[in-house]
Amino acid sequence: MTTLYLRELEIAQLAVQRAAQLTKRVFHETAKGTVSKDDASPVTIGDFGAQALIIAALRHNFPADAVVAEEEAAPLRADPALRDRIWELVRSTKLEDVGAEGLLGGGVRDVDAMLEVIDRGGSKGGRVGRVWAIDPIDGTKGFLRGGQYAVCLGLLVDGDVKVGVLGCPNLPVDDAAPLTADIGANQTDDEGRGVLFSAVVGQGATSRPLGPGALKEGKKIAMKAVTDMASASFCESVEAGHSNQSDSAQIAQKLGITKPSVRMDSQAKYGSIARGAGDIYLRLPTSKTYQEKIWDHAAGDLIVREAGGQVTDTTGARLDFGVGRTLANNKGVVAAPAAVHGQVIKAVREVLKL
Numbered sequence: 609m610t611t612l613y614l615r616e617l618e619i620a621q622l623a624v625q626r627a628a629q630l631t632k633r634v635f636h637e638t639a640k641g642t643v644s645k646d647d648a649s650p651v652t653i654g655d656f657g658a659q660a661l662i663i664a665a666l667r668h669n670f671p672a673d674a675v676v677a678e679e680e681a682a683p684l685r686a687d688p689a690l691r692d693r694i695w696e697l698v699r700s701t702k703l704e705d706v707g708a709e710g711l712l713g714g715g716v717r718d719v720d721a722m723l724e725v726i727d728r729g730g731s732k733g734g735r736v737g738r739v740w741a742i743d744p745i746d747g748t749k750g751f752l753r754g755g756q757y758a759v760c761l762g763l764l765v766d767g768d769v770k771v772g773v774l775g776c777p778n779l780p781v782d783d784a785a786p787l788t789a790d791i792g793a794n795q796t797d798d799e800g801r802g803v804l805f806s807a808v809v810g811q812g813a814t815s816r817p818l819g820p821g822a823l824k825e826g827k828k829i830a831m832k833a834v835t836d837m838a839s840a841s842f843c844e845s846v847e848a849g850h851s852n853q854s855d856s857a858q859i860a861q862k863l864g865i866t867k868p869s870v871r872m873d874s875q876a877k878y879g880s881i882a883r884g885a886g887d888i889y890l891r892l893p894t895s896k897t898y899q900e901k902i903w904d905h906a907a908g909d910l911i912v913r914e915a916g917g918q919v920t921d922t923t924g925a926r927l928d929f930g931v932g933r934t935l936a937n938n939k940g941v942v943a944a945p946a947a948v949h950g951q952v953i954k955a956v957r958e959v960l961k962l
């Protein structure tokens with residue numbers, strides 16, 4: 609029982625660790641090679657490079673598995689200078705531990721193979737079989753702003769998340785470090801920063817330092833019990849366009865939450881509440897049409913549930929990862945310690961009139 613998904617977990621952790629080494633290099637560059645996508649959201653050389661390295665590792669180890677990843681190589685095919693900058697990063701990012709690098713299959717052969725591997729993330733997903741969900745940089749806006757971001761990898765089997773790994777280079781290593789108001793801004797990945805959250809279904813959730821050395825055993829993490837709403841706070845997106853802030857203020861009032869929300873980018877929110885540094889993750893729809901993406905939630909969903917939390921949409925339904933690249937059956941996200949999740953959902957439904 610304990611060996612279930614052990615190999616998937618090890619490869620996922622190393623793949624995320626290696627990809628985060630690449631994103632950290634880009635984080636420290638002023639010119640991040642930002643391109644604007646069709647939906648006007650940004651993508652950087654870090655996103656493309658990290659996606660290439662992760663898919664290469666998965667293809668080496670699990671060639672039959674499908675991959676749903678956020679980015680595609682089209683902008684690089686149209687811009688050779690951008691493509692070459694990314695290739696330089698991909699070519700030169702390796703794990704220090706030679707054995708670990710070997711487990712990942714040692715990177716990408718050449719520039720054409722890099723484009724090809726980036727485009728291997730185009731699976732439609734769905735309810736059947738093994739599907740990896742990749743967000744090479746979640747929180748790209750935070751990454752550009754100097755805030756939080758996460759490298760995210762989840763394994764779905766028949767639509768259920770079985771393995772989840774989140775690399776958060778700018779979060780404190782210390783699980784007990786309180787979430788200060790400035791956690792979303794002016795972050796670094798200096799000494800004492802960089803954490804890797806992991807979970808395997810039925811086996812709990814862990815955290816460990818992200819690198820750069822070989823990965824050590826993780827420590828079990830658990831959510832913090834909310835015994836008094838007056839001392840709790842919401843963890844929410846920095847982006848007002850990603851989560852409705854006026855609805856959240858009304859929900860807070862209903863629940864008796866008086867502390868301001870902790871705002872941070874990316875799935876670092878899931879990791880933060882899973883280890884008890886934060887309390888409740890709220891993501892309230894800002895439009896009737898937006899569909900959440902599976903790569904924005906797969907790893908975090910499992911990590912929080914394995915740490916003693918419940919993760920649902922705003923109606924209280926579990927997130928359904930089996931309907932394609934988006935969470936088409938769900939609206940918004942509410943993640944909270946199991947004991948108070950029902951109470952939070954009740955307030956959410958009243959305010960959103962669901």
Ligand SMILES: Nc1ncnc2c1ncn2[C@@H]1O[C@H](COP(=O)(O)O)[C@@H](OP(=O)(O)O)[C@H]1O
Pocket residue numbers: 649678743745746747748749750844845846847849850851872873874875894898901904
């Ligand atoms: N209108 C919208 N509502 C909710 N989420 C949105 C959104 N537009 C974009 N996003 C998603 O929000 C993610 C960031 O999450 P957060 O707001 O919690 O930091 C983005 O991931 P990327 O940064 O990987 O593109 C993007 O997929």
Ligand SMILES: [Mg+2]
Pocket residue numbers: 649650651678748
């Ligand atoms: Mg994006």
Ligand SMILES: [Mg+2]
Pocket residue numbers: 743745746747903904
């Ligand atoms: Mg994302």
Ligand SMILES: [Mg+2]
Pocket residue numbers: 655678743744745746747748
């Ligand atoms: Mg992304």
